[in-house]
Each structure stands twice: as C-alpha cells, then as structure tokens.
Amino acid sequence: MALARIESYYPNYRDELFDGEDVKGLDVYADRGDEKIGTIKDVLVDYETGRFRYFVVETGFWVFGKKVLLPVGRSRIDANAERIYAVGLTKEQVEQLPDFDNLERVDYDYEDQVRGVYQPQATVPPAVTPQPTVAANEYATYDYEQQPSLYGINDTDHQKLRLYEERLVANKTRQKAGEVAVGKRVETETARVSVPVEKERVIVERTTPVDAGTVTNANPTAFREGEMARIEIYEEVPEIRKEAFVREEVTIRKEVERENVSAEETLRREELDINNQGSLTEETIRRPE
Numbered sequence: 001m002a003l004a005r006i007e008s009y010y011p012n013y014r015d016e017l018f019d020g021e022d023v024k025g026l027d028v029y030a031d032r033g034d035e036k037i038g039t040i041k042d043v044l045v046d047y048e049t050g051r052f053r054y055f056v057v058e059t060g061f062w063v064f065g066k067k068v069l070l071p072v073g074r075s076r077i078d079a080n081a082e083r084i085y086a087v088g089l090t091k092e093q094v095e096q097l098p099d100f101d102n103l104e105r106v107d108y109d110y111e112d113q114v115r116g117v118y119q120p121q122a123t124v125p126p127a128v129t130p131q132p133t134v135a136a137n138e139y140a141t142y143d144y145e146q147q148p149s150l151y152g153i154n155d156t157d158h159q160k161l162r163l164y165e166e167r168l169v170a171n172k173t174r175q176k177a178g179e180v181a182v183g184k185r186v187e188t189e190t191a192r193v194s195v196p197v198e199k200e201r202v203i204v205e206r207t208t209p210v211d212a213g214t215v216t217n218a219n220p221t222a223f224r225e226g227e228m229a230r231i232e233i234y235e236e237v238p239e240i241r242k243e244a245f246v247r248e249e250v251t252i253r254k255e256v257e258r259e260n261v262s263a264e265e266t267l268r269r270e271e272l273d274i275n276n277q278g279s280l281t282e283e284t285i286r287r288p289e
Contacts, residue, residue: 003106006043009050028057031076031085037062037094040084044069044103046144050166053144053151054114055084059094068097069106069114071150093117108142118150166267182252199235 006013006023014022028037042056054069076085096117098110144151 002047003044003053003103004047005103006045006052009045009047023055026082026084028055028070028084028086030089031087035062036060037086037089041067044106051144051151052153056100057086063091063094066094066097067100068094069100071114071118073148073150073152074118115147115150119147166269168263168265168267170263182250193240195238195240197236197238200233202231202233 010016014020023043024040026040028040029035030037038057038059040055041058043052044054044056045051046053052072054071055075057068057070059066059068070086070089074087074089076087077083078085098113100106
C-alpha cells in the first residue's frame with residue numbers, strides 16, 4: 001500500500017503517460033455547478049503496480065489554504081477543456097478531509113480517513129452494486145481493487161487507458177565501503193659501532209752509552225739540577241652522534257576497479273482483454289499491433 005509521487009515513479013511521465021503534456025497544473029472543477037475547486041499539484045501512484053491512486057488538489061480559495069487527496073475513481077478528465085472534474089465532491093467533504101502536507105504521513109489510517117469521507121457520498125449508477133467500505137481490521141489484506149468506485153478507471157470518465165509494463169531501471173549509488181589510514185610510528189633499536197682510536201704513550205728506555213766509564217775533565221756545568229724533558233701525549237676520542245636520513249618514500253593513491261553486477265527480477269506487463277458482445281466477430285475488432 002505504499003504510495004509514491006508520480007515524478008519519483010515515472011521520471012519521464014510527461015512523455016510516457018501524457019503525450020508531452022503535464023497533468024500538474026490542471027484546474028479541478030466540481031461536476032455540479034461548474035465551480036472551480038482548485039489545481040492539481042501532484043499525483044500519487046501505487047508503488048507496487050504503478051497505477052494512479054490519488055490526485056493531490058490544492059483547493060485555493062474554495063477552501064483556503066488546503067491540500068486534499070482526490071481518488072482517481074472520483075475524477076472525470078476532460079482532455080479537450082484541459083480540466084479534471086471531481087465527481088460529487090462538496091465543500092463539506094473538503095473541509096472534512098485531512099490535510100495533505102507530507103507523503104511520509106500517508107499511512108493506512110490516513111487513507112482510511114480519506115475513504116471514510118468519500119465512500120458514504122459515493123455516487124453509484126443504479127445497475128452497479130455499491131462498494132462496501134473496508135473495515136480497519138482488513139489492513140493486512142486490503143487491496144485498492146476492492147473499491148473500484150474510488151480507485152477504478154472507467155472508459156466513460158477516463159478516455160485514455162494506458163497499459164503499463166515494468167522495466168528494470170539500473171542506477172548506482174556511491175557509498176563508503178571503508179577507510180584506510182596510513183600513518184607513521186617510531187621504532188627503536190640498539191645499534192653498535194666500532195671506531196678504531198689511537199693513544200700515545202711514553203716509553204722510557206735506559207741504555208749504557210759507549211763511552212761510559214771514561215774519565216773526562218770535570219765540567220762544572222754538567223750537573224744541572226731540575227733539568228726536565230717534556231713530551232706531549234695525545235690520544236683519539238671517539239665522537240658518536242645521530243643524524244636522520246631519508247630511508248624510503250611512500251606514495252598513497254587510489255585505483256578504481258570495475259566489475260559488472262547482474263540482477264534478476266520478475267517483470268509484469270499489462271495486456272488488453274477484449275470481450276466481444278453481441279454479434280461482433282474477431283474480424284470486426286481491430287486489435288492493436
């Protein structure tokens with residue numbers, strides 16, 4: 001029982017259903033007194049079958065500032081005058097109908113309230129048995145076809161009978177499948193390095209000269225107390241420091257992979273059933289190709 005706006009269900013409804021014209025904006029008149037009721041603002045279709053269920057009528061000054069639902073079975077289309085007539089609709093009914101301001105609020109209870117306003121006043125030809133109202137406990141099994149006086153399209157009031165078929169419409173939506181985060185962390189390790197160093201040391205060698213023990217003339221300056229020989233000692237000290245170098249470079253990018261996804265659905269299509277009455281034969285009826 002879900003409903004959809006006509007433009008959502010049939011994106012090209014003007015060309016597909018109305019030969020390039022637009023049902024939105026057509027004036028709605030009362031079938032009695034030829035009084036203008038309002039304007040068609042939208043059409044609601046059955047989401048399961050694609051059939052028209054309601055016209056959304058903005059009543060204008062008739063009942064100021066109100067939008068109501070008009071079941072398609074309670075309408076009569078005059079293509080020549082570009083008008084839609086609301087069959088048997090009264091101002092009192094419009095005042096009793098609930099406001100239509102949001103499709104999300106249209107549920108079974110809302111529609112049952114709409115049907116409750118129309119059904120008691122339904123105009124039924126004498127040869128046709130009145131359609132019973134639907135009890136609230138029949139919600140699970142309710143079908144619009146149970147009430148053709150409200151939702152049926154007849155040849156008298158609706159001259160254009162369109163046959164519908166379902167088609168598979170493939171669209172794509174982009175959604176987030178996940179996220180990859182690439183970051184850095186610091187790891188530590190102990191490194192060892194061996195550096196050869198040099199150290200100087202003093203070696204004192206004592207030797208006996210060749211002329212040791214030889215008597216020489218005494219030299220008064222030969223004895224110098226405090227005489228010293230100085231040698232500077234050097235050694236190498238290892239110098240260890242750390243420096244940062246570029247080890248490698250990482251480039252992050254995305255690639256798009258394409259694949260075909262197959263889907264299978266059961267499609268429905270409407271066909272004409274022509275019942276011959278009287279003396280008509282198959283040859284006298286021209287069927288569409």
